[in-house]
Amino acid sequence: MDLSELERDNTGRCRLSSPVPAVCLKEPCVLGVDEAGRGPVLGPMVYAICYCPLSRLADLEALKVADSKTLTENERERLFAKMEEDGDFVGWALDILSPNLISTSMLGRVKYNLNSLSHDTAAGLIRYALDQNVNVTQVSCWVTALWSPSDKRAFKKLKLASDAVTITSVSLDPKTKAWLRKHVDPVFGFPQFVRFSWSTAQAILEKEAEHVTWEDSEAEEDPERPGKITSYFSQGLQTCRPQAPHRYFQERGLEAASSL
Known part of the structure; x- marks a missing residue:
């Protein structure tokens, strides 16, 4: 997925990168990795790498780089x-993860939590640089903090900024919570710009949206369901109660055959 597609549906991820400087294929390089937008309830999470030859590191530091939080836009x-x-000695790459991708990963049947997603994204960018034959000999946490997109910049780049959203868009920010309440749909929930797996978003959904009964809800509350397996090893011998057939067989009208 490229950036234009991410702007349209906001469901996946995209990677952007600069050309690899020729010097970075030959000389030993240091590579830095950083992220922006891990905590906000709105917008994408962006991971970035930046690399340059060790021999040119002083040239990069001469730019007076600093933590992005200490710099103005x-x-x-x-x-x-x-x-x-x-660009003749500095290369970079970004991996932009959409809010929808983050939430569906965290809420999937097989959980893919934020720590694992962050780890794999950072590792994937480093692997990308190696696959491009960048001569990486040192990995550090310098450099990309100076320029990796802040939450506000990521919103601006993806054309998703809103005047009602503050620069941090953190979950407890009053303007962010007001924006969430204003844009929640009682049936369809939030637009894909929102990380609906965040507790702030879930709380507003529970209060403002219609209640949903899922197909498995009644089954989970069925008193006829067998208890924990440990119950079979306590209180002596117990009479086994008959169990209803699995839902798969009930829905299809299938019964066990004892004779043909």
Whole structure:
């Protein structure tokens, strides 16, 4: 998926990268990795890598790089533009994970939690650099913090910014919670811009949206369901009660045959 597709449906992920400088294929390089947008209830999570030869690290530090949280948006844009100009020795790559992808991963039948998703995304970017034959000899946590997109910049890049959303979009921010209440649909829930697996979003869904009874809800509350397996090893011998056939057989009108 490319960035334009992510802008349209906001359900997947996309990777963006610069050309690999020729010098990075030959000289030993240091690679930095960082993330932005891990905590907010709105918008994507972005992981980034940046790399350059160890021999040119002083040139990169001469740009007066700093943690992105200490820089203004204009300063971040200026530094990123400068790094683009220095593309003969600096390379980078981004992996943008949409809110919908994050939530469906966390709420799937097989859970894929945020820590695992973050770990695999960072590792995937490092593997990407190696696959591009970048001569990585050192991995660090420097550099990308200076330019990796902040939450606000990620919103702007994906054309999803809203005046009602603050720059952090953290779950407890009053304006963010007000935006969530305003845009929740009683039947369909939130737009895909929202990480609906976050507790803040779930609480608003429970209060503002219609109640949903899932197909398995009644089965989970069925008193005829057998108890825990440990119950068979306590209180002496117990009379086994007949169990209803599995739902699969009930729905299809299938019964066990004792004779032909």
